[in-house]
Amino acid sequence: MFSSLFSVFSALLLGLSYLVNAAPVKPTELLAFAPTITSPTAGVVWPAGSKQNVTWATNNVPPEAHNYTLVVLLGFFANHSENLDIKHPLATQVPIMQGSVIVTLPPNATYGTNYTIVVIGDSGDASPAFTITNSN
Numbered sequence: 292m293f294s295s296l297f298s299v300f301s302a303l304l305l306g307l308s309y310l311v312n313a314a315p316v317k318p319t320e321l322l323a324f325a326p327t328i329t330s331p332t333a334g335v336v337w338p339a340g341s342k343q344n345v346t347w348a349t350n351n352v353p354p355e356a357h358n359y360t361l362v363v364l365l366g367f368f369a370n371h372s373e374n375l376d377i378k379h380p381l382a383t384q385v386p387i388m389q390g391s392v393i394v395t396l397p398p399n400a401t402y403g404t405n406y407t408i409v410v411i412g413d414s415g416d417a418s419p420a421f422t423i424t425n426s427n
């Protein structure tokens with residue numbers, strides 16, 4: 292599980308940029324907590340444009356965070372960055388205790404083996420690298 296300080300730090304910065312940009316999502320900022328992503332797992336192959344189930348653990352969410360809502364973002368690891376597509380979130384306003392959300396991958400995503408899904412509340416967790424293949 293990719294959960295370096297860098298990851299958390301960048302997620303925090305992104306959270307802030309969400310607020311600054313007045314995006315439709317306003318995570319309640321009470322406590323730093325990063326959901327633990329359980330899908331996608333490392334090396335999974337998902338086709339562009341497909342619907343997929345992104346999942347995370349709920350058994351380690353502290354009670355103070357039970358009302359948090361999450362944003363799910365697609366990114367790719369390159370140049371020591373997660374290169375998150377914050378302009379096109381895969382999902383927003385997802386209740387953290389739901390533990391999963393079905394997302395539709397961008398139909399125009401290009402082939403790449405270094406994609407990541409990041410789930411952000413007031414903090415975030417990046418999944419391991421997975422692959423998106425061309426839809427046809």
Ligand SMILES: *[C@@H]1O[C@H](CO)[C@@H](O)[C@H](O)[C@H]1NC(C)=O
Pocket residue numbers: 344346390391392393
């Ligand atoms: C997504 O996965 C979770 C965890 O396995 C499961 O509980 C949920 O029903 C799945 N959602 C759908 C729509 O299949």
Ligand SMILES: *[C@@H]1O[C@H](CO)[C@@H](O)[C@H](O)[C@H]1NC(C)=O
Pocket residue numbers: 354355356357358
């Ligand atoms: C979560 O929301 C419910 C319903 O609005 C509220 O009763 C509860 O106190 C909230 N819990 C926390 C930890 O904020």
Ligand SMILES: *[C@@H]1O[C@H](CO)[C@@H](O)[C@H](O)[C@H]1NC(C)=O
Pocket residue numbers: 368369370371405
């Ligand atoms: C994929 O990510 C790894 C680890 O961050 C990096 O070393 C590698 O250069 C990346 N590959 C591409 C094609 O960006």
Ligand SMILES: *[C@@H]1O[C@H](CO)[C@@H](O)[C@H](O)[C@H]1NC(C)=O
Pocket residue numbers: 369370374
């Ligand atoms: C990675 O860095 C190289 C060299 O600066 C640059 O050419 C390339 O576009 C960068 N890739 C991404 C995905 O930012």
Ligand SMILES: *[C@@H]1O[C@H](CO)[C@@H](O)[C@H](O)[C@H]1NC(C)=O
Pocket residue numbers: 397399400401
């Ligand atoms: C995919 O399409 C969206 C919406 O038209 C666009 O904003 C985005 O830049 C495109 N992504 C790629 C990788 O072409």
